Amino acid sequence: MDTLLIASIALMGVVGAVSYPDCQAVAPHQKTLNDVRTANISAPASPFGLIFSKQSDRAFVALNTTLGVLDTSSLKPKLMHQIPVPAEYLDPSGVKAISLTHDGRYVIASTYIGAVIVNVEKAVVGSSDAFAGALVGTAGNSSMQVTITADDKYAIVSQEYGISDGIGALEVFKLHEPTGYGSGNVTSTYVGALFLGRAVLGTALSSDGRTLYATSELAVTDTQIGANGSARGNLSVIDVETLKTDPSKALLHNVPAGCDPVRVSVAPDSSVWVTARQSNHLLAYDAKKLLSQPEKALIASVQVGTAPVGLIFVSSKHGSRILTADSNRFDQLTTTGISVVDWRAALRGKPAGLGKIPTGLFPREFAISPDGRTVLVADFDSSQVQAIDVDSLP
Numbered sequence: 001m002d003t004l005l006i007a008s009i010a011l012m013g014v015v016g017a018v019s020y021p022d023c024q025a026v027a028p029h030q031k032t033l034n035d036v037r038t039a040n041i042s043a044p045a046s047p048f049g050l051i052f053s054k055q056s057d058r059a060f061v062a063l064n065t066t067l068g069v070l071d072t073s074s075l076k077p078k079l080m081h082q083i084p085v086p087a088e089y090l091d092p093s094g095v096k097a098i099s100l101t102h103d104g105r106y107v108i109a110s111t112y113i114g115a116v117i118v119n120v121e122k123a124v125v126g127s128s129d130a131f132a133g134a135l136v137g138t139a140g141n142s143s144m145q146v147t148i149t150a151d152d153k154y155a156i157v158s159q160e161y162g163i164s165d166g167i168g169a170l171e172v173f174k175l176h177e178p179t180g181y182g183s184g185n186v187t188s189t190y191v192g193a194l195f196l197g198r199a200v201l202g203t204a205l206s207s208d209g210r211t212l213y214a215t216s217e218l219a220v221t222d223t224q225i226g227a228n229g230s231a232r233g234n235l236s237v238i239d240v241e242t243l244k245t246d247p248s249k250a251l252l253h254n255v256p257a258g259c260d261p262v263r264v265s266v267a268p269d270s271s272v273w274v275t276a277r278q279s280n281h282l283l284a285y286d287a288k289k290l291l292s293q294p295e296k297a298l299i300a301s302v303q304v305g306t307a308p309v310g311l312i313f314v315s316s317k318h319g320s321r322i323l324t325a326d327s328n329r330f331d332q333l334t335t336t337g338i339s340v341v342d343w344r345a346a347l348r349g350k351p352a353g354l355g356k357i358p359t360g361l362f363p364r365e366f367a368i369s370p371d372g373r374t375v376l377v378a379d380f381d382s383s384q385v386q387a388i389d390v391d392s393l394p
């Protein structure tokens with residue numbers, strides 16, 4: 001290959017020649033990273049969401065009917081106790097994703113009806129009155145992710161299927177502490193909802209907190225959720241200030257987000273990353289272009305393992321990485337594990353996949369400790385919580 005050709009191929013990776021991966025793309029075999037330090041514990045139920053408290057030695061895990069409190073002072077976590085979630089907020093699919101308010105005082109966990117709020121200070125000591133409130137709206141009973149605005153005054157809950165025809169939504173709640181700061185409980189006012197596509201799942205705030213990103217797995221015209229390999233979802237770009245007052249008017253743009261996009265996360269450089277589960281790829285978008293030139297916002301597409309769901313940014317001593325939880329949740333018997341990707345290399349159009357870390361079955365969601373040294377992953381189908389030592393990543 002001559003130098004000119006190599007140069008123009010390299011340039012293509014940078015100047016917007018990025019194309020969407022095929023929905024039927026198969027995840028290839030990946031190199032196994034046997035030198036990554038991991039430890040795991042079995043959980044009393046299938047773990048789903050995870051979040052650290054403001055202290056790196058305490059974390060929370062969704063355990064179907066309870067919120068487990070983990071001691072994470074050493075790599076191998078210990079389950080200290082479980083905070084029961086009142087049955088009136090639960091269905092058999094249990095507690096799902098968990099978020100922490102920016103002030104670290106409450107965790108908000110999605111359950112089918114909306115979300116439950118737990119007081120962190122009380123939960124870490126195992127107090128029986130740690131339950132602090134609930135968020136119940138009118139846009140559905142299939143909540144998945146909770147995003148809390150930067151000022152801790154609003155919570156946004158994704159409702160995967162909405163109220164009819166599978167059209168999902170984002171519900172917006174204003175949060176109040178009824179008897180003032182420190183009372184230990186939270187009440188809420190339901191502001192309203194923004195209806196998007198089918199299977200509305202992942203949400204994330206932009207680095208400046210002014211834009212919300214949300215994924216919808218399938219187009220409104222697709223009726224077979226998850227069963228149709230050609231289905232294409234969207235990344236919705238939403239104005240946070242409008243969402244706080246008039247949710248139904250807050251949508252700025254819908255941008256194509258490949259095949260079954262399920263989670264979204266924002267990189268330290270503000271770029272926006274989506275797991276396109278059906279095509280086994282990560283897609284990256286430029287944050288400024290998502291606002292001004294959405295049709296040109298796609299800046300990278302990276303192969304990972306089978307059916308990626310969760311994604312998280314880490315900084316190891318070897319550089320900036322993104323991890324994907326390659327769930328293989330539809331048992332295609334190809335790859336399961338955690339892909340390790342050099343996301344800065346991907347943005348330069350360079351090879352970026354570094355291999356995979358072995359996991360249990362159906363790795364689903366991640367959390368990272370405030371000190372950045374430990375990542376937890378929930379292996380849903382093998383009822384394990386696994387910890388990864390970030391410094392041992394390649």
Ligand SMILES: *[C@@H]1O[C@H](CO)[C@@H](O)[C@H](O)[C@H]1NC(C)=O
Pocket residue numbers: 045046064065091092093094
């Ligand atoms: C969660 O608990 C309910 C009972 O409360 C049970 O029916 C269901 O199978 C459990 N789900 C999982 C995933 O363990």
Ligand SMILES: *[C@@H]1O[C@H](CO)[C@@H](O)[C@H](O)[C@H]1NC(C)=O
Pocket residue numbers: 113137138139140141163
């Ligand atoms: C959620 O389920 C409860 C209990 O079945 C029902 O009363 C309520 O109307 C449902 N809410 C929505 C928005 O569908």
Ligand SMILES: *[C@@H]1O[C@H](CO)[C@@H](O)[C@H](O)[C@H]1NC(C)=O
Pocket residue numbers: 129131132179183184185
């Ligand atoms: C918080 O809410 C719980 C359950 O509704 C209630 O039992 C408790 O008294 C409340 N605590 C305060 C300080 O308001």
Ligand SMILES: *[C@@H]1O[C@H](CO)[C@@H](O)[C@H](O)[C@H]1NC(C)=O
Pocket residue numbers: 196197198216217218219220221232233234254255
């Ligand atoms: C994606 O957005 C386009 C344009 O707004 C819309 O026609 C399509 O139905 C949307 N698909 C999803 C998955 O929401």
Ligand SMILES: *[C@@H]1O[C@H](CO)[C@@H](O)[C@H](O)[C@H]1NC(C)=O
Pocket residue numbers: 221222223224228229230231
């Ligand atoms: C996917 O679903 C759409 C709408 O339901 C349908 O038109 C299309 O033929 C389906 N494609 C495949 C490959 O099944």
Ligand SMILES: *[C@@H]1O[C@H](CO)[C@@H](O)[C@H](O)[C@H]1NC(C)=O
Pocket residue numbers: 038039040041358359360386
């Ligand atoms: C979980 O830990 C056990 C030892 O406690 C180990 O044998 C097993 O390989 C670990 N599983 C994973 C997926 O790392």
